[in-house]
Amino acid sequence: MPPGKPVDPSYLRLPSDLALLQDRLASRMWNGDLPVGEDSETAMATATKRRKTRATADLRLARAVSGPPGKDGLWQHIRQKLVLGDIRHEAVDAEIESFRHNPAHLDALARRGEPFLHYLASEIERKGLPMDVLVVPMVESAFDPLAVSPRDAAGLWQIVRSTGEEHGLTVDENYDGRYDIPASTSAALSYLKHLGTVFNGDWLLALAAYNAGEGAVQRAVAASLKAGRDGSFWTLDLPAETRAYVPRILALSSIIAHPEGYGLKLRKIQNKPYLTRVEVDSKVRVAEVVAGSGLPEQEFFKMNPALKPGVQPPKRRYDVLLPVESAAALASCLDGTKPVTFRKNGGRRGATLSALSRHSGHG
Template structure:
């Protein structure tokens, strides 16, 4: 497929070996303080868009793999002089930033919107350092894919605009991952989204989808400025703005279109980043060199595997495995795939050898569970941190019917839940546990609850509730879901709260003495709390046993407990 600008599109797929080696020089680093997905929220638009001049023409540079395979030229020795090794002119750069500079292909106009973004970045030199650290594990792979498709290298900077290269970024508009796909667009481009896995956060899958989408937008609009605006605001919004200006006899280039404020700042922000990378010294910026050499490997694993086991086989921490595989939501890979892991190149052989020596039955740990009276498949799935579908498939169940006393096999994690530090549940736990100003309350969602109802009941905003709980305003609430609400100290119930169908929970810390026959599940049901809460409040391991006489701390809503429950 040929792009109108002359950028050559090469969509031929490479053969994927058992271990597909990708390039990215990266040393896993400790987590940095994160900026939100809206960290670059300075959208300064202005109406002065006439008389645009080009600082420089980016030209059309297309990297081809064969230029990277070169033989160094040896320098001729000189009398009484130091012998230096010369590099051929077409040798690949050692610094990945230099490689990115060499592939810039968009024009760079003089515009006050770009200048405003440059001023923003120049005043925050530490920002680019943090972004570089976060981008380092993924950047070479993305650069390689952009070159393979013959696209302009400015696109490698787009995840900085979208997410600051944070793979776990989640926006109020429900966009996720470094490329910030919303659910519907992600599904349209083949990004699977399940309880186990979210392809929008998968670096490999989302990069392929994003570049395919951008290439499609370029072919629709014929220039990159319109294409990028459409990536941000949608094709319909950009087409409508073009049509409106055209009908009014006004210019239809990006800089003159009546676009949303965020979109008016979107392309200027990207071009400001391009200017910073192109001549960092001009803006008082020092870019730490990123080695332009292989780091990552994509490994086919054929079936589901516990991520703690994968970390053990690769001699990595679980956090490092999650950072390279942020698409996986839970303690294991998705049983329905994708069956692949991204690991450091220097760990690939050892991991593959260990995996091949491991019996398939030991990739995931299974436990025998006896169904208790009143239990449903949903209860059992929540108790063991899995899904109803997985339990049904493992036990040959055609429907949800089970009987008390029956035995089921269920998959369980090798480690405690807390060990899977970047799983969706642990990320949420850390967010909800963050100390904020005021008094912490837990609201358990009931049938019919909405974010609007809950926020009004507690006298807070929907935005506050979603921020405290890592949600978007349009996320669906589930009965039994726990939401954290922060209220001013000593706040009294207002009339609207008193008249609401559920009062503000009055939480109290109580001590419960374990009796013979008790289980965490039974105690959780008795106090209308979750098993996960009981474990967290009492630092209980996921596979431990309760002892009669053991005392447990329980945070209960005393308005809903019977006086003889404790």
Template sequence: MTKQRLSTLALTCALVLSGCSSAPQQTHTQLHQHDRLDKHSALLIQARMARFAHLQQQSEEDEISDLWSLTRTHLGLELDLNDLRIEQHFAWLAKHPQHLTNVSEQALPYYYYVLDQVIERGMPAEVALLPVIESGYNPYALSPSNAAGPWQFIPGTAKHFGLENNWWYDARRDIVASTDAALTYLSQLNEQFGGDWLLTLAAYNAGGGTVSRAIEYNQARNLPIDFWSLNLPQQTMNYVPKLLATARMIRDAEDYGLELADIPAEPYFAEVETGGQVDLKQAAELAEIDLDELKQLNPGFSRWATAPEGPHRLLVPVEQAEQLQQALESLPDEERVNFASYTIKSGDTLGALARRFNTTVQVLQTTNRIQPHQLRVGQTLLVPAASDRIALKPSGSGPG
């Protein structure tokens, strides 16, 4: 990322925040009639603007070489508030420095992409730290409420933002798809709450309706309507301070002897269009990378191959992208996914065969161009099989 681009993006962030200063208490679409601004909020906005002015000048003067420096340059929230919850979380992080060290290592393949997208949208860099709080930057994280992926989308919200979840693929784990959905969701919430990022973050955790009702409750009683004054679920009242404490610790990492993973300020991966379904083991061999690394960059794929209906792309380390692209372009269609044959026996059904061979009815129908009523004894079916399977064998329901 060039120095000129950093300067432009810092200026963009400053302009976005300056728009908030003209109507700082418009924290909800229904609150435009209420222009009451307490002294504390005014001081926070002034401090935020001063910080962005300073950081813009810094980004023009300094050559940014690592992502943590870039993160510090684009922090936009007030991190030094005298709040007990922030201090408690900060004290815990200071006492357990290995936590953020481990998370930063987990984030290494993904963090450039996320931070770059956050900055491109004019958001404060703290937003790129949300997956630290949500999942520890683990794309396979799954909560008891079935929230999944680095941004922890629950099924209903995921569906609303077009994140598909099927037998082959879970977009909630896909770093590109889930990041786009999360930032779109945060943008909508930020607009709903008049540019107030603390309310936005609270709404990401608790839901926009919960925060709106808390605002309306305080408003009806002529009480302050900033985040700190609302009566929100305990989890949410800890969620925002936890993020602020995390951002503050990363900002002051050197002062506290915190060692973060060395992440250069340059892309880690590139997208390669596959043109159709491909075997992951075969793709790793074509790209000359380890299969585990390919899976780490493409955690959205749940099986041994990419999804038949897409997305038809793979993320690979930048250095390997051109090699894989060229190899896939010259790869015959019949070599993309291996198939084994199975002879239909009396009593077989597509549903039973799909369960037996760890696939789906739709895949069997599409591959063999048949309908369920067209099965007959002695007929040979083609069943997709991973490239490292010598023979077709029934398997369990776990990822292949």
């Protein structure tokens, strides 16, 4: 995720009605050839063209009838809050066809993301963002909290240092907030909300900006308008990586919305919290938190990759992400720790252990 750039109001002459935008985009085609830049972008362009040749001409959405609430667990809750799942385009069809040919990849994404999905969906909902944003870490890092790109974007949300610091992350030699799942999620959602505002609710442009940079998309929109086009995503001259990135997000959103319509099946995930945040006082050492959680050290650091064994945590209260049962165990045995939940209106409060147990379905 590249750093943001100052906003020029002249670039904001964009459609704001999402329903109208979807209708308009449904029949749009790419304008011109994919640009070729660095080697990675050349490879991306080649792969995209290859996927297009494999896409079947009759691949169209065969709508699946949704089952009763709760039938499909967390996915059912997620799909009810998607807003981009019905956008149609040949590039989106090509990406869907790629997943249809490789359903094991879709299953691997869901399996790797399973511990985080409920937490991420709850945070996205709390921030008032489209649930399609949940697909961003699928595409950015394949839900690998330790992922690092050649451009030094890091963590689940692939945040570069400057953007992370701009949105409240601490990055120093002992602690890198880009690997902190609660902190990086907050920063990424803050940035995405900013981009949604900058681009007047056009989430295709906002998602493109998350990948290519705010300024790059603003300049591409200006060039499109100057050339007499409408400034929509499909008319922009952007890097090949970005031109593949947005259709991939739209494809996954569509698959989550209508899996049976594409002959796919999503891995069953229960619609209840698996992880919860625990606030820890700065005086509490990480080793004490690991011991108090009752988790194997390897599992603890998998959920909290920003923390390191033997390294002092930030000199302030910090968060750890733990399974609900482990959070309750930690809070009961270690002073200076407190599970955190959120009210429906976004207000933050410390959870009592009994409330935490009821909320998670345990006890």
